[in-house]
Amino acid sequence: MKLNFQTNSTSDTYSLETINTSVESFKKSERYDFIRTLEDKNLIKSTIEVFSKFKDRKDFVQIGIGGSSLGPEMLIKAINRTDVNFYFLNNIDTDNTFETLNKIDLKNALFYVVSKSGGTAETMAQMAIVTNRLIEAGIQESDLPNYFVFCTDPVKSTLKDLGEELGIDMLHVPSNVGGRFSVLTPVGLLPALFAGIDIELLVNSAHDFATKFIDSEELKKTTQSVLNLYSDGVNQTVLMPYSSKLRELSFWFVQLWAESLGKNINGKRIGLTPIPSYGATDQHSQMQLFMEGPINKLMFMLHVEECENTISLENNFNHGKLQKLKQYSLKNLMDAEFFGTLKALDEQGVNYIHMGIEKINEKSLSELILFFEILTAITGISLELDPFDQPGVEAGKVYSFEWLEKSLK
Ligand code: PA5
Numbered sequence: 552m553k554l555n556f557q558t559n560s561t562s563d564t565y566s567l568e569t570i571n572t573s574v575e576s577f578k579k580s581e582r583y584d585f586i587r588t589l590e591d592k593n594l595i596k597s598t599i600e601v602f603s604k605f606k607d608r609k610d611f612v613q614i615g616i617g618g619s620s621l622g623p624e625m626l627i628k629a630i631n632r633t634d635v636n637f638y639f640l641n642n643i644d645t646d647n648t649f650e651t652l653n654k655i656d657l658k659n660a661l662f663y664v665v666s667k668s669g670g671t672a673e674t675m676a677q678m679a680i681v682t683n684r685l686i687e688a689g690i691q692e693s694d695l696p697n698y699f700v701f702c703t704d705p706v707k708s709t710l711k712d713l714g715e716e717l718g719i720d721m722l723h724v725p726s727n728v729g730g731r732f733s734v735l736t737p738v739g740l741l742p743a744l745f746a747g748i749d750i751e752l753l754v755n756s757a758h759d760f761a762t763k764f765i766d767s768e769e770l771k772k773t774t775q776s777v778l779n780l781y782s783d784g785v786n787q788t789v790l791m792p793y794s795s796k797l798r799e800l801s802f803w804f805v806q807l808w809a810e811s812l813g814k815n816i817n818g819k820r821i822g823l824t825p826i827p828s829y830g831a832t833d834q835h836s837q838m839q840l841f842m843e844g845p846i847n848k849l850m851f852m853l854h855v856e857e858c859e860n861t862i863s864l865e866n867n868f869n870h871g872k873l874q875k876l877k878q879y880s881l882k883n884l885m886d887a888e889f890f891g892t893l894k895a896l897d898e899q900g901v902n903y904i905h906m907g908i909e910k911i912n913e914k915s916l917s918e919l920i921l922f923f924e925i926l927t928a929i930t931g932i933s934l935e936l937d938p939f940d941q942p943g944v945e946a947g948k949v950y951s952f953e954w955l956e957k958s959l960k
Pocket of ligand 1: 616617618619665666667668669670671674729730731732810941
């Protein structure tokens, strides 16, 4: 991965020494487990065993929310070499659930229920709905293990208890790996296998990258840019890959950045607001704001150097722009828009980091994942907050149940 910095901060609040201290304390903490588990061959082995049992299923349905869905969605959108149909029941929208379930060939489907905590209301609700559908379709309760696989915490979880009761195959999310850091555990590895992704290559590349990046100058420089710009009031972070296949990477990043870094520390409200975007499409949507709006954004501008396919723009139209385009390829046009936009951002004084990957494959994808996960962890620790908790969403959950109970009275 290539990194090129066009950042201009006036503050020097965060020194390289501070960041180094954050790195060293992170390496000793149990939260380093999202990197340590990349060495755990059993996680890959158990996932492959489960896959072998169900590998002929044509419909793969992931039931989960937040970190139990966004990572897998990102992987499958970036690389899918099979004709398996993927569905993500990642919300409790009644009509969407109804329509999605009607599309699924129930008897030819595998339902992968993922919840780290094992009790998330949205996920439990979807699992109950799917179970009802299967029973209505004539499937016996004793036959449910033929349709479900569960993935949850190995120690304590309602989903674990239920799975054991019903005899359902179970995969595990290691206890110290939180939802938004779990994509390279069975959470994302099982759907990845159904998409024809080489998960050993994915995980080994992630491990190689992580163990080098954690001690690198690039990590320190990127973290320092993020933090010193934040001290200058640059508190919005844009991720803009120039690729449709990496669009979901932006949504995965949003959860990672927002849930990890938005915290109330003894009344001091901290946070960098993530903005998902993708090029060239969003040049016709958000770019005007990025260019001429307030200088309060750091943009990660991500370029993919090579495509799998070539499409020529050759044409027989004798008209203005069409004439000009005819000697180029669609990829040339994408590159021109990317580099043209960088030049314009330079002129406007917008802060950006130009990231480059050669092509979209297991290696580059795992590097992007680990780049943002480690950056998030070190940024959070340097801001003296806990990037691995999310206390701010608890009150809303409690009040929702209160509301639900009152609504029946
Ligand atoms: O990052 C997190 O921990 C959360 O966003 C979770 O992924 C999300 O709340 C879903 O939780 P669970 O996997 O426990 O159902």
